[in-house]
Amino acid sequence: MSHPGSVRVTIFVDVDPAVAFEVFTEEMDAWYKDTIPGAPVRERRGMLRFDEAGRRVLRGDEEIGRIVVWQKGQRLVFVDRRETEVDVRFEPEGAQTRVTLEHRGLERLSPADGLSVVQYGWRRLAVHFEEYMMQKEES
């Protein structure tokens, strides 16, 4: 059981851990969904990327987080400006990679927090919310 202020998501990807790590960290602009309807243009434009040398997480040129752990092919941990922590592990599972992402320290934010709305928020996810809640109710 994870901490009350954390969420965890696990997926399996049909690539090896080294490739998974590389794609995750170097091609975030290709897979990360960063369109926020109604958000300022500035938010939509800046692509998220990791600056390994500078230990920074950047949106465009703006630093929005710090890299805490960078174990190539195995593990990546970064913190955002509110000190919530995202821990991503890449583990071999047969011919696949098990990717486990845990987002911790969420108790420092709240649903009423403006930043949480922009970053992870209600607004962006409204489209997926209905389906998600229905699945939860069924299970």
Added chain:
Amino acid sequence: MLGALADPTRRRVIEVLGAGPRRAGDLAHGVGVPATALSRHLQVLRSSGLVTVETLDGDARGRVYALAPDSLVAVQAWLDQVQAFWSEQLGSFKRHAERTRRSRTR
């Protein structure tokens, strides 16, 4: 809590309040329903502990609605949102990684 959020209008209320507290009139406008239709939804959301209301100036028109930040149900609902957010992102990551790998090994 799930029952309270099973209704699309109520989810829209939560979404609008996620951007900050709103007076009843502004909230109805933001949600896009008449104030009269909104009041019963607000009643459900208040009784489920997701939304709080404060009355300003002793005037009913001054009622300000807000997400209940300390409410366990509100926090859980929001954690579910964060989890759904990352599920969506990792799903996108998986699709991209597998597509990329296939093209590389061809």
